[in-house]
Amino acid sequence: MSHHDHSTADRGPQEIAELPKDKVARFDAALPEILRRVPPDHKEAAMLAALRRAQEIFGWLSPAAQKLAADRLGASATRAEEVATFYVMYHTRPVGRHVVEVCTNVSCSLAGGFDLFEDLKGKLALENGGTTADGRITLRQVECLGSCGTAPVMLVDEEMHEGLTPQSVTQILGGLK
Amino acid sequence: MSETLILTKRWPKKDPSLVGYRADGGYAGLEKSLGMEPVAIVEQVKASNLRGRGGAGFPTGLKWTFLPKDVRPRYLCINADESEPGTFKDRYICEYDPHMLLEGIAITCFALDIHLAYIYIRGEFAKQARALEKAIEEAVAAGIFGGPKLLGKADFPLEVHVVRGAGAYICGEESALMESVEGKKGYPRFKPPFPAIIGLWGKPTIINNVETLANVPWIVEHGAAAFAALGAGKTGGTRLFGVSGNVKRPGVYEKPAGYNLKKLIMEDCGGTASGRPVKAVIPGGSSSPVLRGDEIDISLEPDAIKSAGTMSGSGGVIVMDESVCMVRALARIAMFYAEESCGQCTPCRQGTPWMWKILEKIERGEGTMKDLALIEQLPGNIMGQTICALGDAAAMPVQSFVKKFRQEFVEHIEGRGCKHGETAWGVSRQAREALVGGNRH
Ligand SMILES: Cc1cc2nc3c(=O)[nH]c(=O)nc-3n(C[C@H](O)[C@H](O)[C@H](O)COP(=O)(O)O)c2cc1C
Numbered sequence A: 001m002s003h004h005d006h007s008t009a010d011r012g013p014q015e016i017a018e019l020p021k022d023k024v025a026r027f028d029a030a031l032p033e034i035l036r037r038v039p040p041d042h043k044e045a046a047m048l049a050a051l052r053r054a055q056e057i058f059g060w061l062s063p064a065a066q067k068l069a070a071d072r073l074g075a076s077a078t079r080a081e082e083v084a085t086f087y088v089m090y091h092t093r094p095v096g097r098h099v100v101e102v103c104t105n106v107s108c109s110l111a112g113g114f115d116l117f118e119d120l121k122g123k124l125a126l127e128n129g130g131t132t133a134d135g136r137i138t139l140r141q142v143e144c145l146g147s148c149g150t151a152p153v154m155l156v157d158e159e160m161h162e163g164l165t166p167q168s169v170t171q172i173l174g175g176l177k
Numbered sequence B: 001m002s003e004t005l006i007l008t009k010r011w012p013k014k015d016p017s018l019v020g021y022r023a024d025g026g027y028a029g030l031e032k033s034l035g036m037e038p039v040a041i042v043e044q045v046k047a048s049n050l051r052g053r054g055g056a057g058f059p060t061g062l063k064w065t066f067l068p069k070d071v072r073p074r075y076l077c078i079n080a081d082e083s084e085p086g087t088f089k090d091r092y093i094c095e096y097d098p099h100m101l102l103e104g105i106a107i108t109c110f111a112l113d114i115h116l117a118y119i120y121i122r123g124e125f126a127k128q129a130r131a132l133e134k135a136i137e138e139a140v141a142a143g144i145f146g147g148p149k150l151l152g153k154a155d156f157p158l159e160v161h162v163v164r165g166a167g168a169y170i171c172g173e174e175s176a177l178m179e180s181v182e183g184k185k186g187y188p189r190f191k192p193p194f195p196a197i198i199g200l201w202g203k204p205t206i207i208n209n210v211e212t213l214a215n216v217p218w219i220v221e222h223g224a225a226a227f228a229a230l231g232a233g234k235t236g237g238t239r240l241f242g243v244s245g246n247v248k249r250p251g252v253y254e255k256p257a258g259y260n261l262k263k264l265i266m267e268d269c270g271g272t273a274s275g276r277p278v279k280a281v282i283p284g285g286s287s288s289p290v291l292r293g294d295e296i297d298i299s300l301e302p303d304a305i306k307s308a309g310t311m312s313g314s315g316g317v318i319v320m321d322e323s324v325c326m327v328r329a330l331a332r333i334a335m336f337y338a339e340e341s342c343g344q345c346t347p348c349r350q351g352t353p354w355m356w357k358i359l360e361k362i363e364r365g366e367g368t369m370k371d372l373a374l375i376e377q378l379p380g381n382i383m384g385q386t387i388c389a390l391g392d393a394a395a396m397p398v399q400s401f402v403k404k405f406r407q408e409f410v411e412h413i414e415g416r417g418c419k420h421g422e423t424a425w426g427v428s429r430q431a432r433e434a435l436v437g438g439n440r441h
């Protein structure tokens, strides 16, 4: 699991009251659909789904966003934080408008995944996990995405792109505004 | 003789709809099941020699009999985490034939008196999760399950839901999976008790892989004997083998469980893309011990492949040709386990990053013979010392790579560097057309 250190600058909103009201309303409106899938006496089982939705709405999981999810599921803030920091798809610090995740595990690297990642680092002038100065792209390398037959692959905003070539990567990234 | 296809038969149609599935005779297995005694279904699955396709190869019917007789509710969890590097088969079942999986789930639930099932799918499979959601909606709307009855006939309420993970290899491990379904971080539980006794929310729970359960409709429809006859030894049926790496035609191939590994690579996949000899093969996902190119003329049947010192695990076959650096490849595998160790057990939490660092050091040309001795010793300190099998999964590739390719490690140390330089990942690094159950990708 990757655990990020927080610098004080990007700690974000701390309390639910600091979150934009319209976004909190959107989150609350999404809750019934999330809760429909868990037994009524185990609301906290919806923690992963609630955090995913919160991240979609708020962009990343600030302490306040984590508290919101916890509050609505009747769980502790600690529980939400534990989950938010355990899974790599949750961002507990701000990210760019787009997140590009290149698989560099064995099958992908045998098909050029490692080269693609190094290339992108150079082109975007980023280290692993970094975000471009204009806030457009966050880039990171990730583990096997379960698509090794169509390697190399990457996720762009959580959608899979397969059979990548240097050309197709340039094209896909060019489309990100 | 044309080969019997169970799982990939409908993939070339690219029609995952309920209408398409029914037009091809889908849900006939469930229909037949409803006329059977539940215990008779379990007996069929036992007699079919169906074994788990998630990695461990445990006999499915036998697992089902471990449920205590009188404890309710019971739950079913379907493992669609598919995170073992080199494994990419379950995703296509979800994409191309989700109703086959749903039918398998419905039959299993009917056989085991289970009324709530969760499909746990890795968070990165967004498209596949949508395909499953859509199929569930179709099935519920058609009254197949989800109402008071199954197929409008048998009184049997059944809810099936999709739960999406959020990026954690460990959540493919069955007890971590249950923690995750409960909305927690994925820390594996101590076993025993096994999930069949104390599982989800403390209740008896059966956990099976997607491919495992997708076989169930065929078994019920065509009979246990026919399924058993397709396989070899104590493993019935066909299996999905996902071949990736330096082969001409990577992809998912459905083959009898006892298929020959060399044939799969050299004939079905067309050999290496570069035409260079095969140097190494990881036969069953990145945790399975590596084979040298001259050791691959073997059966993939789980018991048979054991005598070759490895396992067919998740069916993920990774092929590397002569141009690939073994230290580079192993260091990357070690990085995976270091990143994915959940941190609960000290030997794994500390041992996995240590192994990774030493391997990177050797690859950079800064390693010593002492480091090599250490890397030969460290896996033994992790094996069997952890709550779950991630520790073993991390140790096995290290042990086997160093044993089988020791000379290459020594060369890195004595030559103070990797002779492959920029091409440590080999010389044929490019995307290739993949063949997935007959589909071209
Ligand atoms: C670290 C680890 C990761 C695993 N990942 C998966 C996985 O991604 N998918 C899967 O089906 N089984 C995985 N397993 C195996 C499961 O624990 C379990 O044995 C399996 O889901 C049982 O289903 P089966 O009997 O049908 O194979 C993993 C095991 C371990 C130790």
Ligand code: FES
Residues within 6 Å of the ligand: A103, A104, A105, A106, A107, A108, A109, A113, A143, A144, A145, A146, A147, A148, A151, A153, B085, B086, B087
């Ligand atoms: S190695 Fe990249 S998807 Fe499996």
